[in-house]
Amino acid sequence: MKIFYSDNHRKHQPPFEVFDGGKRVPYLENTDRMDRILTALKKTDWADLTPPADFGLDPIYAVHDRDYIAFLASCWTEWLALDPEVAASPKQNAFLPATFALRRKPRVPSTLLGKAGYYMMDLSACIVEGTYEAALASANCALSAADFISLSTVNRPPSSFAFCRPPGHHAGKDYAAGYCFINNSSVAANWLSSKGKVAILDIDYHAGNGTQDIFYERNDVLTISIHGDPDFEYPHYIGYADETGVGAGLGFHRNFPLPKGTGDEGYLTALDEALSLIKDFAPKYLVLSTGMDTFDGDPLGKFKVTRDGFAEIGRRIAALGLPTAIVMEGGYANEALGQNVVTLLENFK
Numbered sequence: 194m195k196i197f198y199s200d201n202h203r204k205h206q207p208p209f210e211v212f213d214g215g216k217r218v219p220y221l222e223n224t225d226r227m228d229r230i231l232t233a234l235k236k237t238d239w240a241d242l243t244p245p246a247d248f249g250l251d252p253i254y255a256v257h258d259r260d261y262i263a264f265l266a267s268c269w270t271e272w273l274a275l276d277p278e279v280a281a282s283p284k285q286n287a288f289l290p291a292t293f294a295l296r297r298k299p300r301v302p303s304t305l306l307g308k309a310g311y312y313m314m315d316l317s318a319c320i321v322e323g324t325y326e327a328a329l330a331s332a333n334c335a336l337s338a339a340d341f342i343s344l345s346t347v348n349r350p351p352s353s354f355a356f357c358r359p360p361g362h363h364a365g366k367d368y369a370a371g372y373c374f375i376n377n378s379s380v381a382a383n384w385l386s387s388k389g390k391v392a393i394l395d396i397d398y399h400a401g402n403g404t405q406d407i408f409y410e411r412n413d414v415l416t417i418s419i420h421g422d423p424d425f426e427y428p429h430y431i432g433y434a435d436e437t438g439v440g441a442g443l444g445f446h447r448n449f450p451l452p453k454g455t456g457d458e459g460y461l462t463a464l465d466e467a468l469s470l471i472k473d474f475a476p477k478y479l480v481l482s483t484g485m486d487t488f489d490g491d492p493l494g495k496f497k498v499t500r501d502g503f504a505e506i507g508r509r510i511a512a513l514g515l516p517t518a519i520v521m522e523g524g525y526a527n528e529a530l531g532q533n534v535v536t537l538l539e540n541f542k
C-alpha cells in the first residue's frame with residue numbers, strides 16, 4: 194500500500210495544551226503517536242512509505258481563507274517579536290489566544306492576539322515555530338494520497354494512506370481547532386471533486402466540524418461523521434443529527450452522534466447506515482477521515498470499540514469497492530495505536 198509520510202511533522206511539538214478548567218497538560222497529539230504507527234507499519238510486508246509531492250498553496254487556498262493561512266504562516270514570528278519572555282524560552286511556549294470571537298460576525302482585528310481569537314476555536318490547536326511547515330507537509334500527504342488513487346490503474350479499486358500529522362478534520366475554512374490547522378481530508382476531497390463526486394466518511398471519535406463547515410453548502414461532496422454526541426463531547430456546538438446541509442448542500446451532510454460507552458455493535462449499526470447513504474450517493478472517490486480515538490480506553494474518548502471492531506469497520510468500508518484515500522486524524526491510546534491502524538489498513542491493501 195502506498196503510504197505518504199513526511200518527517201516534517203516533527204517540527205510541530207507544542208509543549209502543552211490546555212484542558213477543561215484551564216489545566217495545562219502535555220500535548221496529546223504528539224510525535225510518539227507517529228512513531229508507534231511507523232513501527233507497526235514497518236513490521237508488515239506491504240507498507241510502501243513514500244514522501245509526499247509538493248502541490249503548492251493553490252489546493253489549500255481552494256478550501257481555506259488566504260488571510261487565515263497567512264496568519265498560520267506568520268503568527269509565531271510575530272509573537273516572538275511581541276513578547277520578549279516568549280522569545281527568551283520559545284520551547285516552553287505555545288501560541289494560544291485568551292479571548293475568543295464567540296457568537297459574533299466580528300471584523301478581523303489588525304493585531305496578532307485579536308486575530309488569534311478570530312482564527313482559533315479552542316486551546317488545543319497550539320502553534321509553535323514549525324507548525325505551519327508541518328501542516329503543509331501533512332496536507333501534501335493527503336493530496337498525494339488523493340492523486341495516487343485518481344491515477345492508479347490497478348484492476349481493483351485503489352487505496353492509499355495519507356499518514357498525516359497534524360490531523361485536519363477540526364480545521365475550518367478560517368479557523369484552527371482540536372490539534373488541526375489545515376483540513377487535510379477536505380483539501381484532498383476538494384481536489385478530487387474536480388474529477389467526480391466524492392464522499393468523506395469521518396470515523397474519528399470527534400465530530401468532523403471543520404469538514405462539515407467546509408462542504409455544508411455543496412452537493413458534490415457528501416460528508417458523513419460518526420462520533421461522540423457533541424452534547425457531552427468536544428466540539429460541543431456542532432455535529433448534531435439535525436444538521437444535514439443548507440441550500441444546494443441540503444441532504445448532503447449527515448451526523449451520527451452516539452452515546453458514551455458505544456461498543457462494536459452500536460458503532461457498526463451506525464456505520465452500516467452511513468455506508469448505505471454513501472452507496473446511494475454513488476461517489477467516484479471515498480476519503481476516509483480515520484481517527485482511532487473510538488478505541489476502548491483512549492484518553493480522549495468514551496467509546497469502547499475493540500481491535501476486532503476496527504477489523505470489521507475496515508472490512509465493511511472496503512466492501513464499498515471505492516477508490517479510497519485513507520487520511521490519518523486522531524487516536525491517543527499510543528501503545529495500541531500502531532496495531533489499530535495496521536488492523537484497519539489491512540483491509541485495503
Ligand code: SP5
Pocket residue numbers: 212213317360361362363371372373397399427484486492493522523524
Ligand atoms: C483530531 C482530534 O482527535 N482532535 C481532538 C481534540 C480534542 N480536544 C479536546 C479538548 C477537551 C479535553 N477534555 C479532556 C478530558 C480528558 N479526561
Ligand code: ZN
Pocket residue numbers: 397398399484486522523524
Ligand atoms: Zn478525535
